Amino acid sequence: MRVPYQEKDLFTLLEESEYFDPLEIDILDAMVVLKHDGKKEITASEVSKEAEMSVTNAYKYLYSLKEKGLVEFRADKKNKIFWLAESSNPFPRLFSIIGAEFLRKKKLFQRLENVYNTHVTDKVWKGQQLKETFEEGFAERIAYMFDIAKTEILITTKQFYSDYIVLDALKRAIGRGVKIKIITEIADQELSKKMQAVGVPLKIGFGHGQTIVVDSVHGLTLNLNGTCEMFLNYNTDYKAKFEDLWEKSDSF
Numbered sequence: 001m002r003v004p005y006q007e008k009d010l011f012t013l014l015e016e017s018e019y020f021d022p023l024e025i026d027i028l029d030a031m032v033v034l035k036h037d038g039k040k041e042i043t044a045s046e047v048s049k050e051a052e053m054s055v056t057n058a059y060k061y062l063y064s065l066k067e068k069g070l071v072e073f074r075a076d077k078k079n080k081i082f083w084l085a086e087s088s089n090p091f092p093r094l095f096s097i098i099g100a101e102f103l104r105k106k107k108l109f110q111r112l113e114n115v116y117n118t119h120v121t122d123k124v125w126k127g128q129q130l131k132e133t134f135e136e137g138f139a140e141r142i143a144y145m146f147d148i149a150k151t152e153i154l155i156t157t158k159q160f161y162s163d164y165i166v167l168d169a170l171k172r173a174i175g176r177g178v179k180i181k182i183i184t185e186i187a188d189q190e191l192s193k194k195m196q197a198v199g200v201p202l203k204i205g206f207g208h209g210q211t212i213v214v215d216s217v218h219g220l221t222l223n224l225n226g227t228c229e230m231f232l233n234y235n236t237d238y239k240a241k242f243e244d245l246w247e248k249s250d251s252f
Helices: 005-017 022-036 044-051 055-067 091-119 138-148 164-175 189-197 238-248
Strands: 071-075 080-084 130-134 152-159 179-186 202-204 210-214 218-222 228-232
Touching: 005 022, 022 044, 022 055, 022 080, 044 055, 044 080, 055 071, 138 164, 138 210, 138 218, 138 228, 152 238, 164 179, 179 238, 189 202, 210 238
Parallel strands: 152 179, 179 202
Antiparallel strands: 071 080, 130 228, 152 210, 210 218, 218 228
């Protein structure tokens, strides 16, 4: 299908939003192509031909795009005539719909959290030892480490985290009063100020990759080969190594 160069970002962003059916995107693609060819008003038959789908499907997805505010139409005697919506930008409205759904789910998950608290104990993995190596899902594993912390989290990393899942878990740990120390190879003044504002000391130092030590006996290490090892309920020398590196690192 011919996609005008300046419109390619539109279709990439529509896909990334995960809010549009792939066939809806094909319809919009077809309408943009036809518009650039000089067709400002389009029939379902013309759209179906350009999008390489049946007229029935073209109507179906034109109507769904109309509900989302991206397509407008009028009924002539023989045909319905469609065009890309020009009355207003539909995306602020669409985002408000998504925002409303997010708030509904947020309340639901807050209720789930409260109900599930009756099953939560102080024993991590029932006190059993566990070692696990994995090649993906790093953010989720790091967040798990932060969530099981009761007293202390020690972090060495090349560059401080930017992932929302990780930062949100760190925020929860801070809210529980967990003491946190961070050694990073790369940082800036803004990050240092943010950490100081929430009572988290940060130093510049050079460790051996990424290591997280939780309550002295749990942790996670990122290996040079890109894999990660998580361990629970093991006595290691990682805390002692961290404290030694902490003394040698520079305050920001």
